[in-house]
Amino acid sequence: MGQHKQPGFLRTLFQGTLDSSLLLPFPWPDEEVRETTETVAEMVRDWAHEAIDPAEIDARKRIPESVLDGMAELGLFGLTLPEEYGGSGCGQWTYAHVMEALANRCASTVTVLGGHLGLGTKGLVLYGTEEQKARWFPELASGERIAAFALTEAGAGSDAGALRTTADPDGNGNWRIDGRKLWITNGGFARWFLVFARTPHPDRPDAPLMERPITAFWVPREASGLTTGEPENKMGLCGSSTTEVGLEGVVVGDDHRVGELGEGFKVALNVLNSGRHGLAACCIGQAKLARDLSLAHAVQREQFGRPIAEFGMMRELIAGMDADIYAMEAGCWLTAGLVDRGETETMLEAAACKMFSTERLWDICNSALQLTGGTGFMREYPFERILRDARINLIFEGTNQVLRMMLSVQGTRALVRGEASEGPESPRFEGAAAGLEREAEVLGELAGAFAAEARASVERHGKEIREAQHDLRRLSDLAVGLFQTAAVLSRASTCRGELSEQERDLASLACRRIEAGLRATLAECKETPDELVDRASESRIRASRPS
Ligand SMILES: Cc1cc2nc3c(=O)[nH]c(=O)nc-3n(C[C@H](O)[C@H](O)[C@H](O)COP(=O)(O)OP(=O)(O)OC[C@H]3O[C@@H](n4cnc5c(N)ncnc54)[C@H](O)[C@@H]3O)c2cc1C
The missing domain is CATH 2.40.110.10 (Butyryl-CoA Dehydrogenase, subunit A, domain 2)
Incomplete structure (x- = not known):
């Protein structure tokens, strides 16, 4: 993933180019891959529903042998390993959808597969010799060895x-x-x-x-x-x-x-760079679980003589969850399609998916708990487990702070080296579907403002931008939001058949929710609280140091 390829959307975005041709048409896979994916994901979903008891796994703190055996029987341990060595040779699109399907039932169980396919075996996939692959892949693909x-x-x-x-x-x-x-x-x-x-x-x-x-x-x-x-x-x-x-x-x-x-660190980084896209897919599965279970409660639970789902503030939570999931899917599927095409670099896009999806899942868990009230707080219901399971996603496979640093440092590299050409004054996102013109226009406007901030930041700090963490955080927040908006527009503008009113609403709401964050961050760029933050934290850190 991501080596010696054309620069991806995010890298060019830092230079002021809003190249919609990199994302449009949406890279849906061909019919065969789509059908295979739907069949396998459906099979996994059905099996997981029957075979996995997530509450029991959580309580007993272990995954039963029968579940691991079932995964092996389904061929999941070899899903992305090469066919010639006993795997199924599936690409990122199928992998992401299968991870989502399994995560939709149990976060602990899908983590086994992530550790095996997304991390452990990935080193061999990317860097193993043919001899090593022939020797070890068959037993890894069968699940005999994890x-x-x-x-x-x-x-x-x-x-x-x-x-x-x-x-x-x-x-x-x-x-x-x-x-x-x-x-x-x-x-x-x-x-x-x-x-x-x-x-x-x-x-x-x-x-x-x-x-x-x-x-x-x-x-x-x-x-x-x-x-x-x-x-x-x-x-x-x-x-x-x-x-x-x-x-x-x-x-x-x-x-x-x-x-x-001596190339081991490169091996580790490239494994992680590709593995974290799968983690974003898992977040989608868990987010849908939290949404569906909390909604089932909210449409039945009545207060003040009405189902709580009907109150305006509860509707905000419901629509917000749905719109965020739409955006999570858009970013994750788009990146999966780009990975499978292999033409453009996707390292930064995969990191953006990880940051966005892990943080939105956390918000969605919070919304699900709010929707379910005291019920959600009780351990006999699944909401607190989903929330507990979701928290680690912001920490492992690169903490979201480390990824923010990586994204902004990588993104500004050409600017720092003076190699970036001047982007257009008013970038435009071409090709958005009818009904999403406003969102496309806003994207162009905000992409222009972002590029100006990136340049200003590089002018202020030069090579030292690596250490300018407040700037790095703001730039990456902006970059992730812009990428996700572009992904939503790309998805909605290249959907199969006509864009339905319902999907257009969802896409529009997803864009507007991201836009609010982008505008807040841009406002912060104009009047930063950085000095206050540094002074306040400095005195607190000094007081907390062991004497
Ligand atoms: C359940 C679980 C499973 C795991 N599985 C694996 C595995 O299979 N293989 C494996 O090798 N590892 C694994 N890990 C380890 C995981 O990758 C690390 O926990 C993670 O990399 C973060 O390291 P840390 O926990 O030491 O946190 P620290 O590095 O101590 O970070 C603490 C905080 O400081 C912040 N921070 C650190 N450096 C900077 C910086 N330069 N700038 C700004 N902020 C910074 C972090 O963002 C974080 O918020 C796992 C961890 C857990 C909890």
């Missing part, structure tokens, strides 16, 4: 490049790995781990640890010296297995190295 991704350590969370696990040659042509990995999804039952460790510096054998490059290794569970800890006691995703992974003198051959020596 994979995990082991990057995080106690001192290396967001700053994953600070990891201290080492891999040294053992003198017999093998690698000896030592270290401790933290909070590894699928840790309790995974049988393969993609482990990241520091290998010796190629030119300086005595280089300090933190100057040694990082390399990725494919490590089997049965390797002597590999241990996993007790399951973590978590706030949410309670059924998903999250454990420590200890590596003490674990020996693997050089044929277990994934990618080039």
Whole structure:
């Protein structure tokens, strides 16, 4: 995903270009992929409904063997792995829809698949040799062995490049790995781990640890010296297995190295860059669950002699959830289509989907709880579980702050280097459907204002923009909102058949909700509270430091 391709929509947006041709027509897949996807997603939905009890999984804090077996029987563990090695060879479109379908039933269960396909095996898909793929994919595709991704350590969370696990040659042509990995999804039952460790510096054998490059290794569970800890006691995703992974003198051959020596950090980043799109799809599944269950309550529950769903303020919550889900789908599906076409870079778009969908899901959970009142607060109902499960999405696979930094730093790179050409003075989004002209016009206006802010910010900070976090946050908030608006317009303007009134309303409302945030952020750019924030936080931080 995202290498040596044409710059994507978001990168060009930072330079003031609103290139609707990159998003229009909406990249719907061909009929065959659409039909396959609908069939598989439907099958998964039906099976999950029968086979998975999310409340029990949450309470017992484990996923029953029967569920993992069922997933294997459905072929889910090989969904995106190449057909020649036992997988189904499905693309991102199908993957996203299947993840959504499974997430619509149980967030813990879908996390197993995300850890396996989105992270663990992804390293081999992207960087494995043909020999490695032929050797390991069949058992991964069948679900006989589940994979995990082991990057995080106690001192290396967001700053994953600070990891201290080492891999040294053992003198017999093998690698000896030592270290401790933290909070590894699928840790309790995974049988393969993609482990990241520091290998010796190629030119300086005595280089300090933190100057040694990082390399990725494919490590089997049965390797002597590999241990996993007790399951973590978590706030949410309670059924998903999250454990420590200890590596003490674990020996693997050089044929277990994934990618080039010293290229491990690139492997990790590219796995995460592609994996987080799947997480956005999971958020859609959970958001629909929260919406549907809370609505079922709101149309039945009567207060003041009327169903609560009919009150204006409750209607705001209901329509807001629906419009946000429409936008989440638009961004996520659009990016899936672009990934499958493979023509343009999609790294920034995938990050935008992750930020938008995780934050909107959190809002939707909040709305669902408000709609259901005290009932939603009771543990016998699913709303509090959905809310607990949703919270981690803003933290793992790159926290939303780290992604904001990444998006804005990447987006302004050409401006910082003086390589960006001047964009049009008044960008326009061409090709919007009838009835959405206002939304398209607003998008053009706000994209122009955003480009001006991006340039002004680069002029103020130059290369130091990397450190200008208040600016980075505002720029990425704007970029994400503009991308999501463009995705909504693209989707609504290229729908199958005529755009229905209902869909036009939804698209329009989705755009307006995003517009409100964009205008607030642009207003903040004009009169920032940054100095106040810095002073207020500084005194509080100073007072909180251990003496
Ligand atoms: C349930 C669960 C499953 C996980 N699964 C896996 C897995 O399978 N494999 C794996 O390798 N890891 C996994 N992780 C680890 C996860 O990726 C990390 O928790 C995540 O990267 C954040 O690191 P941290 O928790 O150490 O937070 P920290 O890095 O300590 O961050 C704390 C806060 O500081 C902010 N922050 C940090 N740096 C900056 C900065 N430069 N600028 C602005 N703000 C900043 C963050 O945004 C965050 O809000 C999992 C974690 C959990 C909880």
